Amino acid sequence: MRKVETFDYENIQHVFSLLSKCTEDYLFIYDFPADEYAISASATETFMLEEPEFDHATEILMNVCHPEDRKLLRDNLQGIIDGTVREHNLEYRWLGRNGHSIWISCRGQVVYDQNDHAKYMVGRITELGRRNMIDNTTGLYREIRLKSDLTKRVLTGDKNGFLLRIGIDNFKTVNDKFGRNFGDSVLNSVAECIRECVDEHGRVYRMDGDEMMVVAEVADYDQKEDQARTLYHKIRQRVDESIAAMGYKHFHTISAGGTYFKPRMQDVNTLLEQAEFALHEAKQRGKNTYVRYQEDTYQAFVKRMDIQERLRRSVEENYKGFELYYQPIVNTRKKKILGAEALLRWQDDVVGRLSPAEFVPLLEESGLIIPVGRWIIRTALEQCLCWQKKDKNFRMNINLSSIQLKKSDVIMDIETIMQELGIGNHNVLFEVTESGELESDSITQKILFSFRKRNLNLGIDDFGTGYSNFRYVKEMMFDLVKIDQAFIRNITKSQYDYLVVKQMTELAHSLNLKVCYEGVETADDLECVLDLNPDYIQGYYFAKPTTASDFETRYLCMEQKF
Structure with a gap:
């Protein structure tokens, strides 16, 4: 145990100044008998201390200490003076100049006199936040x-x-x-x-x-x-x-x-x-x-992320695994196929074949729907151009994602591809799914209006399942309304569904819009919906979505006998 009678106090700040270049800590000396205290001058820039040297040290230290920690500090210092405590090693809070509390680690070595009384304490103060231990904003x-x-x-x-x-x-x-x-x-x-x-x-x-x-x-x-x-x-x-x-x-x-x-x-x-x-x-x-x-929820999330990564790889590998299927759209007046809707399919070597309901949302979440959407447009229009050799009026319906509308220059993509292929506007119709964004999102509205300015045909898919606002249908000047299959599925059994479809059809026709019914699957469905005078019909009664080669072999230019 080291014992001293006196301590040279004159050059303390000079020593502290030199040592401060070697550490980010604040150095201090506490003279217990004189109740005097000296600390590195830089501490006055951080803490509520007016000067780096001061007497009445106990009072000032209590004032700079956080109120909730004052008893902890007082008990420790008193124990050192009484001789019942032999070390100073505390974590507590001092008040910063901005009023926030700052967590510190304060460690000091006590120097005793010949009578074993505490004379000085020499030590260092560390901001715990600097060591990433304490957050100075919240004190946590x-x-x-x-x-x-x-x-x-x-x-x-x-x-x-x-x-x-x-x-x-x-x-x-x-x-x-x-x-x-x-x-x-x-x-x-x-x-x-x-x-x-x-x-x-x-x-x-x-x-x-x-x-x-x-x-x-x-x-x-x-x-x-x-x-x-x-x-x-x-x-x-x-x-x-x-x-x-x-x-x-x-x-x-x-x-x-x-x-x-x-x-x-x-x-x-x-x-x-x-x-x-x-x-x-x-x-x-x-x-x-x-x-x-929940573990099962997490595993489902992991699976989705794995699928998303496989989708990304498919895009990078020149859209490997992606394919378009085509479902006939029948013109009820001419009793023949008007054209087809292009529908995306995907099969992967690892995860196998997934339904669009599983992988399309992942394409949208990741933004991959933008490059895949361009691929869909080009592939579908190339196929349409090929089938026009058999039927010059053949029309291809292509779905657009809301992500394409909002986050890509979809109009530029469409015009560029159509010009490269030399395909006419009347041979293509783009479908967007009904949602609140059609009415509430101003950017989406402007993009949809631009379709009309460029004489690009536009239709609303799944109409009746979302906001069903004919006002924006009229203002945006759509060409086609596709009544969702949820209404068609029970139309022979539900008078309500029948009347809803009937009224939507009549109102659409009054606005010079064409109407297509989705989900016609049986002969009874067909007989019922024909009384409502739709322009086009789509459903399993005529054909399920199929590959391009199968579509061409079985359905192209097929005359439907009702």
């Missing part, structure tokens, strides 16, 4: 500490528990609209709400961005009650109360995903991935909600 431990703590609980602990990953919905919009300082205040507010709701059996951590994690112990892993869900609703209620107390100056919601663990049940990374996936699912389901991790 960061992910690196979470992994350390979770490893102890899962691998060496004997408790059951859960992870609850919480995210602030649309937080980027908050930052963009109100600024980062306001965003930080929202993070602080939500963090405080979470802390208030978590008892002594849980701990809260700051993750990346707007997300936080709760790790909590539970008494019974197998009980029916989802305790993570219960905690989420408690936190959400507290967040709502906090917003109300602030006079609704801003309203924000939270989503959360939960997963459970047993001792030595899983590795830490697996648990973190499960909580992250559950939060992702909560966001996908509309936000402001909670989702518990």
Whole structure:
């Protein structure tokens, strides 16, 4: 034990200045008998300290210390002075110059006099945030500490528990609209709400961005009650109360995903991935909600991602596995095939043949529908050009995705391909599926209007299943309305469906629109719908979608006898 009577205090800041070039830590000396304190001058730029050297040190240190941590610091210092504590090694909070709390690690070595009384303490102060241990905005431990703590609980602990990953919905919009300082205040507010709701059996951590994690112990892993869900609703209620107390100056919601663990049940990374996936699912389901991790849901997600990757590879390999099938469209007045609708099919060496209902949404989610859509247009028009040699009026119907309309120059793609092939406008009709976007999205509306300006034929597919607004049908000047098969399927049994189809047909004709019925499958269906005077009919009664070669052999220019 080192004992000294005196200490040269004159050149402290000079020494600190030299040493500060070797470390990011703040160095300090505390003179207990004189109650004097000296710290690296750079500390005054970060903490609520007016000068780097000051007397009445105990009082000033208590003022710079976070109110909740003052007793911890006071007890430790008093213990050193009394001789009951032999070390200073604490993690607590100091107040920053911006008013936010900053977590620090403070370690000091005590120098004793000849009577074994504490005379000086020499040490260093580290901002834990600089080591990525503590988030200075919320005062929460960061992910690196979470992994350390979770490893102890899962691998060496004997408790059951859960992870609850919480995210602030649309937080980027908050930052963009109100600024980062306001965003930080929202993070602080939500963090405080979470802390208030978590008892002594849980701990809260700051993750990346707007997300936080709760790790909590539970008494019974197998009980029916989802305790993570219960905690989420408690936190959400507290967040709502906090917003109300602030006079609704801003309203924000939270989503959360939960997963459970047993001792030595899983590795830490697996648990973190499960909580992250559950939060992702909560966001996908509309936000402001909670989702518990389910293995079957995750495996379905993995399968979808695998399929999406196979689709990407197919595109890269010159659209390997993609094929167009064609279904006849019958002209009821001429009693012959008007043309065909091109329908996408896909078969992969690994995942096999999938229905369009499975793979088309994945094409749209990934944006692959844009290059695939160009391939569909070119392939279908090349086939149409070939069949025009047998029937010069043959028409090809081609479906367009809303993603193509909004995220690609689909008009340019169409015009370029049609000009290269030399195909006429009257031989092609493009179909878009009815949705609210047709009416509410101004960009989509402009694109659809541009079809008319270029004399490109346009039709609405699946009409009657979405918003069914004839006003936008008229204003956008569509050429064709395709009544969805859901109405045709029961038309012989349902008077309601019959009257709905009848009225939609009459109204469309009054607007000079052509009408096509989808889903005509039986002779009774055909006899019933012919009384309603459609222009075109499509369905299994005439033919299922088939390959180009089979279509040409069996159906091209076929005369239908009704």
